[in-house]
Amino acid sequence: MSVLLFLPRAILVALWIVSSLLSVILIYPVVPLSVRNAMNHRWSRALLRICGVKLRVEGRPPPDRAALWVANHVSWLDIFILSSVHSVVFIAKSEIRRWPVLGWMVAGANTIFIERGRRHAIRAVGKQMQARFDRGEVVGLFPEGTTSAGFDVSPFHSSLFDPAIRGHVSIQPVALRFRHRGRRSGYVAFVGEQNLIQNLWRLLGTTQVEVDVVFPPSISPEKSLELGRARSAALAHRLICEAVAPSRE
Numbered sequence: 001m002s003v004l005l006f007l008p009r010a011i012l013v014a015l016w017i018v019s020s021l022l023s024v025i026l027i028y029p030v031v032p033l034s035v036r037n038a039m040n041h042r043w044s045r046a047l048l049r050i051c052g053v054k055l056r057v058e059g060r061p062p063p064d065r066a067a068l069w070v071a072n073h074v075s076w077l078d079i080f081i082l083s084s085v086h087s088v089v090f091i092a093k094s095e096i097r098r099w100p101v102l103g104w105m106v107a108g109a110n111t112i113f114i115e116r117g118r119r120h121a122i123r124a125v126g127k128q129m130q131a132r133f134d135r136g137e138v139v140g141l142f143p144e145g146t147t148s149a150g151f152d153v154s155p156f157h158s159s160l161f162d163p164a165i166r167g168h169v170s171i172q173p174v175a176l177r178f179r180h181r182g183r184r185s186g187y188v189a190f191v192g193e194q195n196l197i198q199n200l201w202r203l204l205g206t207t208q209v210e211v212d213v214v215f216p217p218s219i220s221p222e223k224s225l226e227l228g229r230a231r232s233a234a235l236a237h238r239l240i241c242e243a244v245a246p247s248r249e
Contacts, residue, residue, distance in 0.1 A: 005204070009051065012050045016047055024104060057212075058212060065169075067164075067171070068164035069082065069088060081176065082213070087137070089110050090139075091160065092106060112132070126166075139164075143158070143161075147191050152244070153237060170219065171219040172215065173216045173218070176211060188206075
């Protein structure tokens with residue numbers, strides 16, 4: 001890793017955070033949802049460029065309509081990776097809302113927060129998801145509930161598949177494959193005992209980080225209604241596993 005590479009990138013990331021926060025405070029309250037979504041999309045692309053992350057999209061993202069995107073989870077970057085492909089509203093744990101600076105930004109980006117451990121949390125989040133679907137938005141979910149090094153996929157929690165099934169929207173699996181210097185790698189995965197600063201040091205101090213964003217076939221509303229929640233989650237899990245598997249390389 002190069003300090004000479006890390007320092008200018010870190011400065012640009014800091015400027016990106018400041019400009020994003022000011023926009024959330026000053027611009028978001030007075031512009032329509034379509035403008036906010038477009039800004040999130042552009043900010044995500046800008047952040048990936050600053051961090052030196054290149055994307056390669058495989059498959060065709062679904063048309064511009066409401067859907068539930070479910071993806072494997074490798075890094076905090078995953079949110080910005082998916083948002084750089086399409087405007088996506090994410091579901092996040094409520095603790096993030098209380099983080100200084102970042103919490104304000106995430107809340108301002110129309111994020112749906114879930115209070116883990118509360119009895120009625122799933123029902124409350126389901127209502128918020130339905131409201132987003134009614135507006136034609138894409139909702140993003142990481143159903144593993146944790147991150148991995150990116151070579152396998154943990155079992156999915158299926159409870160938040162219900163709003164998509166009841167809302168008659170497609171479920172779109174998305175597989176993320178990370179590369180470092182031309183090879184599959186967990187080098188920038190946000191796992192173990194790392195904190196955000198340590199992960200940023202790795203990411204901003206290296207080069208040739210690439211991510212494949214793979215879109216397997218979507219699960220139609222009719223199919224998910226036939227399968228039900230658990231089997232729809234299992235099908236999405238299988239499709240992502242097949243795309244993530246190193247044997248595909």
